[in-house]
Amino acid sequence: MESRPLYVAILWHMHQPPYNLKSRNLLVLPWVRLHALKDYYVMAAYVDETPGFKCTINMVPSLVEQILLYEKEETKDYFFVLSEKPAHELTLDERAFILLNFFAINVERNIKPYPFYYQLYKKRGKIADMEEARLAAYSFTDEEFLDLQVWFNLVWFGRSLKGNPKIRALIEKGCSFTEEEKNFVLSVERDHIRKIIPLLKRLQESGNIEITTSPYNHPILPLLCxxxxxxxxxxTTSLPQKNFHYPEDAVEQVSRAIEYHKRVFGREPKGVWPPEASVSESTLAILADASLKWFATDEDIFRKSIELSMGGASESFLSRIENFYRPYRFHRKGKEIIGFFRDKRLSNKISFDYWALKGEEAVQDLINSLKNIRQRLPDDGSDYIVPIVMDGENAWEYFEENGEPFLKALHLxxxxxxxxxxxxxxxxxETKNPxxxxxxxxxxxxxxxxxxKTWIGQAEKNKAWEMLxxxxxxxxxxxxMENWESAYERVLRAEASDxxxxxxxxNPTAFASEFDYLFRNHLKDAYIELGLEPIRELEETILSAYLVVPPTRQPTNLFSPTLDGKEAGFYEWSPAGYYEQSKLKRRNLGFESEFVDKVYFGFNLSSLFxxxxxxxxxxxxFLTPTRRITIEFVRPENVRLTFSANENGKIECEFFKKAGDRWEGVQNLCRYAALDVIELELPFESLNAKSGDSVLFFVLVNENSKLIERFPSIGFMELIVPNPTFAEDFWYV
Structure with missing residues (x-):
């Protein structure tokens, strides 16, 4: 395509669920405020600084509502409340909460570059829960807690805030902050948040950005229908026992979004990003009926839609590149809505790959990919477009300098x-010729x-749908009834996809209990608004006692490896499943594994390996008399295998079983070898594990009796004891 340019439409999707319960002034979680400091303003400012650059920013109404709430002095979140409280007045539980949560950001990019903050991080070490955090709190002074209050806020500051000379001076100072300096840091946050919506509106008026919307609380519309x-x-998706069928709620989420968007931004949105790109026939009809002009979804949805629409002719159609880079008309209920389908590969490169590259290098790769697409498109008089759509807030903490070098180079x-x-x-x-x-x-x-399946099908998810x-x-x-609308609004909040x-x-998270609390309390508030007693089920957590982390790969066959502890023995372990830290790292906020890289797991019919x-x-x-690696099993029985080196450097393994509140050494039934790696065999009978049982375990690294790493950082690894037909069953599936 030599005679025309290739058009590139980037959409940054910004969203947070409703963290505000019936008492609106205290938000349960801080992510709206923190991303407002780091991302929402800065992303728009980069556009403002680059003449000729245009993009689309999707602002979910539940997020916009909370940004506007934060403009008011009385609106706070619990993290802010603990930040502003004088450090010497903090209770033990508040100190423990701070130690547990005030490092919740990417360690490599946002903690290690600041020596004093990193020093506090290392002093805290790895702590798993409030009980361990309380113990750790005794070793921190009031002055260190004050420094931590300041640093947690500073590291979430974006470029524009860090450019403030007073803020820059505090970053350079690094420690021994005063309460007055902390109060200054907190005071500039609200002033900064007040600039976000006006900047977006100005860029909209100048034509530099298009602001789009999503259904109000970011629900999965097809599932509401x-x-x-x-x-x-x-x-293969397992369904809840009771079907949820409220298409009128989907309509309400869309109509409320359009109305609120118009009130805040001064015009009705033309485009919509269906939450998680989720679409169906019912939802397209709802979007078209709401007079929205266009929507965007995923390339893989396009492929399957073509197969549905064209049958046998789809293969030929999908073999032509030009069919991927133009929009399509959908007619529903006598109205038209146009669909764009994002380039999945390019979108995911930005979201998941480019953080590992220098900004200029990543941009050059993207530009080369776009030019390659342009060269392959026909010069047929049509205009073509590459939609690049992705999350606009969560990726940047993994990038160098919060993505600034990449984004500025991309815009230019x-x-x-x-x-x-x-x-x-x-x-x-409106202006081109597709x-x-x-x-x-x-x-x-x-x-x-x-x-x-990300939102329905597992036991916890289905239980939540049944409660809803x-x-x-x-x-x-x-x-x-009086207050019915207020009660209904609470249910609409509980419909959020998050x-x-x-x-x-x-998607394991350190904040699972907070999300569970929010969901159940939005539903409880619905009853309270109507003067009714909430159902008893809402008092009990939906969360399972044990959070199982999905492995990077499941085992594929029975096997019995030679245990020699040599790295070269890897190929013997090819039938095993494994957990890999680099894959787990992106799933968990703050997950960093400095020591354990991979844990392989497998079995024959009598033992696990x-x-x-x-x-x-x-x-x-690595192992010393004081530095140990422990494998702890929590189901079916509590068992520990602890590896350490004696004074002569010999690796030893101790076997413990839990008796009440105590761990007792018992006969060691474990065969092992430790050289380059640890390899071991443990009979299932030593765990009292039978065919079909779930075996849950995790790995700990301790030094001088202090926990320095847990793998995985959240939840448990799982192994299912095989039955005699495991191999046949696997290959049949």
């Missing part, structure tokens, strides 16, 4: 290249594996 749609996407590169033109989605539809074809059907799914359905049907009986995202094992690989040193160099 009918949870049974999950089995249409993936027949796209603005300066005559062959590539940045554009908003609406401008492309070839618009009609697409008859849309495949129901999301941008995660084209199904809805129960409360929704209960309040429906009181429609028309609660279902964090339930189950796919484990192999522990370290990040750098050989096991014989």
């Amino acid at each position: 009918d949870t049974r749609i999950a089995q249409t996407s993936d027949p 590169a796209l603005s300066d290249d005559p062959k590539l033109k940045p554009i908003t989605f609406s401008e492309f539809l 070839r618009l074809e009609h697409l008859a059907r849309v495949f129901p799914g999301s941008w995660i594996k084209t199904n809805f 359905e129960k409360v929704r049907s209960d309040i429906e009986r009181y429609r028309g 609660w279902f995202w964090w339930y189950g094992s796919e 484990l192999r522990i690989e370290l990040c750098a040193k050989r096991v014989t160099e």
